[in-house]
Amino acid sequence: MQRRAPPPPPAGTRYADWGERVGAGLVDGGVLLAALLVAGTLTDVSDTLGGLAALAWFGLAGWMAWLNGSKGQSPGKAVLGLRVVRDADGSTLGGPVGLVRTGVLWLVGPVTGGLLVVLSMLWPLWDRKNRTLHDAIVSASVLGGYPRARFGKEIFRP
Template identity: 35%
Template sequence: MSENQPPYGGAPGGQPGPYGQNPYDQNPYEQVAQPYGQVPAYPGGGQQDVNAYGQVPTGMPPLAHWGWRVLSALIDGLVVGIPQVAVTYGVNRPAGSLVALIGLVVLAYVEGTKGQTPGKMAVGTHTLREADGQVLGFWRALGRRLAHLIDTLACFVGYLWPLWDDKRQTFADKIASSVVIKP
C-alpha cells in the first residue's frame, strides 16, 4: 500500500471522499455529555414532554368513556343504516351500497370539520387530533373511518381496546393520532 493511499478505500491525501466528509477525520467518541437526570432536548428543538409517553398530555379535556363511544357509534349506525336498508330493499342492492358509501363520506366530513358526528353530538363527545386538540380534517377523519376495518380484525379487539388503553384509543385512533373526549 502506498503512502498517499488511505486504508479501506478513502480518498488519497486525507481529502473528502465522493460522499462528503472523510470518515477518518471524525472522532466517534466526541459527544456532549448530559448531566445526570437532565432530559435531553427533542430532535426538533425544545424540551421533551415527559408526560407524552403513555399518559394523557397535560391540559387535555377528559377522555370519553367506552360506553359513550359505543352509544355514539350505534346512533351513527342508525343514521346511515336506516336509509341504506330502505334503499337496498326498496330500489336495489348496488344503490344501497352507494348510500352506505355516501354516508361514510358525509360522516367523515362532519367529523373532520366539526369534530362531531350526529351520534357524538347526541352524547356530547368530540373526536380531535391528539397532538394539538384541533379537529381532524376531512382526509384524516376519512382515514380513521376506513381504519376501523382494522379494529374488526381479530374478533373486534380494536373496538374493545379503549377499555384498557391509557388514552382510550381504538386501533383506528392510534393510526389517525386522534382521541375522543367528553368535555
C-alpha cells in the first residue's frame, strides 16, 4: 500500500520554524510563570488561597492547551502568527485534541525524567514538517504566516 503525501500548507503559510515555535513557547511560558508567581504569593498569604491559585494555574494551562485545539492558537502562537492545524485537511484540531496534544507531554515528561519532553522539543530540527512528537501523535502541524495578534485579552478568547 502506497502512502499518500499530506496536503501542502494553505497559500501564504508555511511550516513554522523551530525559532518561531520556541518564541511562542516562551510567550506561553511567561504567561504561566506570571500566574505561578501570583499563586506562590497567595500561598504565602493563606494555604486556602494558595490551593485555589494552584487550581487556577492548572485551569489556565488547560485553557491554553484547549485554545491550541479549538482556535489553533495559544496566546504565544497568536502573537507570533502561528497556528496548529490537522495534517489531513488544515482544519483546527478541536479543544479535546488540543488537550490531548499537550497532555502527552505532561504525562510522559515525568515518567521519562523529562527526556521525552526534550526530545519532542528538538524533534522539529530534523522533521520535514518541523513537527514535535506531540504534533505527530495527533497528526498536526504548526504553520506560520498568519497575521500576528497584539498581546491582550483577545488572545485568550476562543
